[in-house]
């Protein structure tokens with residue numbers, strides 16, 4: 001294990017949503033962190049948090065690890081800009097696989113390109129304190145896991161990256177290493193295309209029950225929040241069997257709501273289609 005005090009980390013985009021979260025964790029650690037921002041409003045947030053700003057070239061050229069907390073659509077140009085500044089042996093960490101999988105990152109020989117995406121604390125996490133309960137996103141009090149991918153680099157660079165990732169997203173239970181493609185299949189396909197869409201769909205259906213059907217809101221929320229949890233724990237963990245009548249209603253719902261060809265979201269062409277939308281490109285050129 002490396003001594004964090006010997007490792008220089010640069011956070012680029014330090015005043016954004018993720019930049020602020022990871023900077024808060026680096027600031028509490030022994031890593032030697034520097035913080036970079038371009039937007040005046042975000043730069044103010046970095047200063048308000050009590051952190052000094054460093055210019056891009058100084059931060060990146062002096063860093064062992066560079067965390068790119070910039071928007072996905074900026075990752076291509078940012079990796080192009082920093083390429084000549086990077087030290088041999090350094091490690092670039094991005095926070096989402098879309099740009100890496102789409103081939104938009106400017107990579108340099110001798111520099112490791114890793115991507116690490118936080119899983120957020122599990123819905124089944126046994127939270128033991130009010131702080132853990134309040135930490136819905138993760139990275140503060142509630143332990144979470146991380147899925148990471150190595151686009152390039154050595155085992156030693158990955159090992160150091162793993163240590164840094166555990167700090168920036170901490171408290172971390174474990175880091176699971178997969179391929180860049182697998183990470184892109186997990187996020188967006190599994191997580192955003194399905195998980196987040198279903199979460200928002202639950203809200204839309206609930207709002208409809210309240211606003212259009214006219215059922216009192218407290219009754220709707222009472223029955224729905226409890227049943228959403230039992231549905232998740234029954235389906236994902238097999239905690240209890242669904243009742244026979246419920247299984248029939250579930251079949252009816254699947255027929256009414258889900259398209260028969262839903263599994264096409266796992267096709268490579270579909271993944272490219274959603275990534276092109278997210279990266280605001282006509283199409284993914286690989």
Ligand SMILES: NC(=O)c1ccc[n+]([C@@H]2O[C@H](COP(=O)([O-])OP(=O)(O)OC[C@H]3O[C@@H](n4cnc5c(N)ncnc54)[C@H](O)[C@@H]3O)[C@@H](O)[C@H]2O)c1
Pocket residue numbers: 012013014015016017018019036037038039042068069070071072074078094095096117118
């Ligand atoms: N927001 C989330 O919930 C979340 C969760 C997981 C991963 N991510 C990933 O984290 C990354 C950042 O997303 P975000 O939501 O924090 O974005 P954001 O828009 O909140 O923040 C991005 C920051 O980068 C700064 N920036 C842009 N170009 C820059 C440059 N050239 N140099 C320095 N700073 C620059 C912006 O000023 C801004 O403060 C993305 O890859 C995103 O996919 C986001």
